[in-house]
Amino acid sequence: MEQGGISKLTLQRLPTYLAYLQSLPNDGGGTVSASSIASALGLGEVQVRKDLAAVSVAGKPKVGYRIDELRRDLEAFLGCGTRNRAVLVGVGNLGLALLSYGGFADYGLDIVAAFDKKSALVGTTVDGKPVLSIEELPAFLRRERVSIGILAVPGSAAQTCLNALIQGGVKAVWNFAPVHLTAPKGVLVQRENMASSLALLSYHLKVEEQKDLT
Numbered sequence: 260m261e262q263g264g265i266s267k268l269t270l271q272r273l274p275t276y277l278a279y280l281q282s283l284p285n286d287g288g289g290t291v292s293a294s295s296i297a298s299a300l301g302l303g304e305v306q307v308r309k310d311l312a313a314v315s316v317a318g319k320p321k322v323g324y325r326i327d328e329l330r331r332d333l334e335a336f337l338g339c340g341t342r343n344r345a346v347l348v349g350v351g352n353l354g355l356a357l358l359s360y361g362g363f364a365d366y367g368l369d370i371v372a373a374f375d376k377k378s379a380l381v382g383t384t385v386d387g388k389p390v391l392s393i394e395e396l397p398a399f400l401r402r403e404r405v406s407i408g409i410l411a412v413p414g415s416a417a418q419t420c421l422n423a424l425i426q427g428g429v430k431a432v433w434n435f436a437p438v439h440l441t442a443p444k445g446v447l448v449q450r451e452n453m454a455s456s457l458a459l460l461s462y463h464l465k466v467e468e469q470k471d472l473t
Contacts, residue, residue, distance in 0.1 A: 269310045271345025277333040285326045292323040341367040344405045348420045349412035350375040358385040407431045414438035
């Protein structure tokens with residue numbers, strides 16, 4: 260799958276490149292090679308060159324990438340410094356953790372409110388963000404021109420909540436619910452599949468245990 264001519268896998272790697280560049284000392288004239296980036300991140304050098312060529316022309320043969328230029332290109336492409344207004348639906352343990360995380364602002368994500376059906380939560384605030392009734396969601400979205408929805412609800416409620424987000428005009432949804440959701444064309448639903456990640460970790464441990472036995 261591609262987004263604007265760039266593959267989904269490349270898009271997922273770009274923030275990793277940016278985080279690495281941000282960790283490097285930068286005096287305005289420093290450079291870094293594709294091989295150094297590849298080695299630091301455990302990637303192939305050819306892959307690094309291909310990924311970065313999709314968003315930047317900062318690289319020069321036998322010189323490498325100017326750190327400041329490459330950082331600036333990645334930040335511009337990823338929307339750092341812009342402000343995308345978002346709401347979170349589902350204020351359980353996961354929802355509370357997401358509301359309290361301050362790192363989203365670095366990538367232009369501003370959670371302006373949360374929604375839940377539990378009356379005990381409605382009217383409270385979490386890190387300065389109001390928790391409102393789920394019944395208010397569509398009207399709030401239209402009034403506040405929110406562009407991103409975050410779903411942290413049980414699987415049984417996810418599709419209904421997604422429909423409410425779409426009704427309110429949201430075009431991009433970050434889904435933490437453990438279910439596949441159906442959305443119309445023009446609405447992107449990005450599922451955060453924790454089960455798949457845990458399966459990879461479990462499989463790795465199994466392989467390493469087998470090595471220890473041989």
